[in-house]
Amino acid sequence: MLAGMLSDGVRAVGAGGVRHWVRVVGAANGGVPLVLLHGGPGESSYSVERSVGDELAKVAPVVFYDQRGCGRSERPSDASTYTMEQLVADLDELRTALGVERIVPWGVSYGCLLAAEYAVAHSNHVDRLILHAPPIADPLHPGLWAMRPAAVDPILTDAERTALRTQLDGVTEPLDRTLAALGAIAQSTNAAAFFYHDPSNIPADDENAPAPNMEVAMALVGNERADLVDDLAAVEVPTLILAALWDRQVGFDIPRDLAARLPQATLEIFHHAAHSINEEEPAHYVDAIRKFLGR
Numbered sequence: 001m002l003a004g005m006l007s008d009g010v011r012a013v014g015a016g017g018v019r020h021w022v023r024v025v026g027a028a029n030g031g032v033p034l035v036l037l038h039g040g041p042g043e044s045s046y047s048v049e050r051s052v053g054d055e056l057a058k059v060a061p062v063v064f065y066d067q068r069g070c071g072r073s074e075r076p077s078d079a080s081t082y083t084m085e086q087l088v089a090d091l092d093e094l095r096t097a098l099g100v101e102r103i104v105p106w107g108v109s110y111g112c113l114l115a116a117e118y119a120v121a122h123s124n125h126v127d128r129l130i131l132h133a134p135p136i137a138d139p140l141h142p143g144l145w146a147m148r149p150a151a152v153d154p155i156l157t158d159a160e161r162t163a164l165r166t167q168l169d170g171v172t173e174p175l176d177r178t179l180a181a182l183g184a185i186a187q188s189t190n191a192a193a194f195f196y197h198d199p200s201n202i203p204a205d206d207e208n209a210p211a212p213n214m215e216v217a218m219a220l221v222g223n224e225r226a227d228l229v230d231d232l233a234a235v236e237v238p239t240l241i242l243a244a245l246w247d248r249q250v251g252f253d254i255p256r257d258l259a260a261r262l263p264q265a266t267l268e269i270f271h272h273a274a275h276s277i278n279e280e281e282p283a284h285y286v287d288a289i290r291k292f293l294g295r
Contacts (some may be wrong), residue, residue: 006033006061006098013065015093016086021072022065022094023049026057031293032102032127033061035091037118039109042216044071046209048108051278055286059295063103065094067114071210082219088117095125104293106130109250109275113224120231129239130289133250133275136258139226144250146174149181151248155193160184175222197246197274229261238264240292242277242285249275266292 006027012019024033034056038045045064056062066073068090069082076082091114095103104127107115112134119126135144149168153161164184171177185194192202225231239262243255259267268288273280 006063006100013094013097015090015097016068016076016081018068018076018081018090019074020065020068020090020094022063022098024061024063024098025053026059026061029057029060031060031295032104033063033098033100034104034106034130034289035063035095036065037091037105037107037111037114038067038070039107039111040070040212040217041067041110041220042070042213044210044212046071046206047203047276048278050206052282052286055282056289059286059290060104060293063094063098066210067216069213069216075213079215079219082216084114084117084220084223084225087114088121091118092122092125101125102127104128104130106132106289107134108132108278110135110220112136113228116228116232117225119235119237120228123235123237126235126237128292129237130242130292131239131255131258132242132277133244133247134241134255134258135224135250136229136232137254138229138257138261141254141257143174144224144254145178145222147251148178151251152181152185152194155190155248156184156188157190160188160190178221193274194248195275197244197272197280201276201280203279229258233261233263236263238292239266240289241265241267242270242288243267244270244273244275244277244280246272246274247277268292 008027010023013022036045044066049064069075105115112131196202241259259265270277270281278285
């Protein structure tokens with residue numbers, strides 16, 4: 001383990017021919033660094049970094065970075081490189097560039113897929129796993145995207161609900177149904193309820209927050225491996241699964257069932273949060289990770 005080579009600060013790190021925005025904090029703590037793998041796909045590390053980054057940096061070294069084409073990182077000239085295989089390769093190049101032998105991949109939402117794929121491909125470089133709202137379902141589950149309209153439906157207004165149901169009448173393709181549901185929730189007056197259990201936890205608009213890259217989203221959504229859960233279950237790695245009871249984005253059953261499959265999993269349940277656990281229960285969130293790391 002070469003954690004001593006880590007140093008705090010913001011830098012650009014090349015991986016896969018793309019310059020990635022990287023920020024290291026808490027390097028003086030020593031130990032295996034947490035590497036945040038943000039969700040979306042196509043979002044950035046910005047919101048998680050702002051909500052719990054400073055507190056986690058008091059516990060362990062933390063590496064924040066924006067994946068290729070996302071947030072403050074460079075967009076590749078070839079959009080066909082927006083693949084899970086390339087993201088896994090980028091992460092391993094990043095680890096090497098930072099001079100560390102092992103990392104703790106810390107996946108958030110869609111980023112949990114990248115964390116899991118990395119653990120399967122490079123288990124020798126993974127010390128532990130942290131999975132916040134992992135959308136990793138077993139092959140017999142109907143799938144996250146197939147369930148999306150049903151998750152959106154309850155929180156729409158009566159008029160919005162009727163419009164969505166009418167729009168989806170006769171539409172059977174899961175991705176088309178998902179896009180319609182996402183469109184409905186994006187335009188809904190109740191949109192925030194999809195991500196936050198308590199309306200008072202909804203953060204103010206931040207003009208500095210990077211815009212999502214929808215090209216990344218469209219390239220990756222719906223291409224998840226159905227047998228990923230089986231491969232991950234074969235990897236002997238301590239795993240912390242963070243799941244919220246009110247999470248409509250991923251649901252509660254998928255993280256719960258994943259915890260039952262993984263041989264070294266710890267399930268931490270958040271009773272007063274939806275998908276944005278880090279913003280609704282930040283103290284509980286940080287404490288759960290601290291205990292998991294034994295700090």
